[in-house]
Amino acid sequence: MSDDESAYSDAERKKKGDEGANFLKSRQQMKMSELDEQLAEYIAEWRKQRAKEEDELRRLKDKQAKRKVLRAEEEKKLTEQKKAEEERKMREDSERKHREQEEKRKRLEEAEKKRQAMMKGSSEGGKDGGVKKFSKGGGDKLSNIQAAKGELGKTREQLAEEKKIALSIRVKPINVDGIGSDQLRHKADEMWNLIIKLETEKYDMEERMKRQDYD
Known part of the structure; x- marks a missing residue:
């Protein structure tokens, strides 16, 4: 091989080598561009999904x-x-209790009126020299028994409430504001006489009930 042929071969090989290097470089650049595009698409899709979330x-x-x-x-x-x-x-509940209390007060007032009338009749009978008997003695006895049964069926609170109402009916509250000593003594005498009257009525009532039991 002559020197010219050898130089030509070297130049040809160099040219082909440069062309191959350029081709590889171009391919690498294309791959990088594709990767960049794919990465950009991925980032865009990720951002889109992130915004959606x-x-x-x-x-x-x-x-x-x-x-x-x-x-x-x-x-x-x-x-x-x-x-x-x-x-x-x-x-x-308050209205119902108020109605019940008013009804109970009315019943007790009626009972108190009847008791007062009965005690008045008993007192008048004693003045006539004997005990006045009522035409419905058996009815009185039966009513006493029924009343006793009714009392047994009541609670302690109910009995205390009825007692309070009964006392409010029979014993009116005393206003001592502005009352002098003489008036206070007079009020005390009235209260004492009332106590004696009530105790007497209680005794007469018990005696009459005993006689009714004997009858």
């Missing part, structure tokens, strides 16, 4: 906040309804 999370938070407000309003409404119901029940 953030929007969904924001909607969920808004929904939870609205539910919280609605739940608070419902709880407030239920609390107000419960309070109104309790107040209504308390008012109805």
Whole structure:
């Protein structure tokens, strides 16, 4: 091989080597460009998905906040309804107790009037020289038995309440404001006479009941 041929071969090989290097470099650049495009697409898709997730999370938070407000309003409404119901029940119980107390007071007033009339009749019969008998002696005895049974069926609180009402009917409250010593002594004498009268009536009632039992 001549020198010219050898130099030509070296130049040809160098040229082909340069072309191969350029080709590889171009391929690498193309691959990098493709990778960049793929990476850019991935980043864009990730950002899109992230924005979608953030929007969904924001909607969920808004929904939870609205539910919280609605739940608070419902709880407030239920609390107000419960309070109104309790107040209504308390008012109805108070009105019912007031009606029962008034009815009981009326019954006791009627019973007191009958007792006073009976004691008056008994007192008048004693003045005539004997005990005045009632035409319905058996009925009186039966009513006493029924009354006793009724008393046994009552609680201590009921009996105490009826006693309080009966005392309020028979013994009126005394206003001592602005009363002098003489008036106070007069009131004390009146109270003493009332006590004697009540004890006498109690004794007469017990004696009459004993006689009715004997009859």
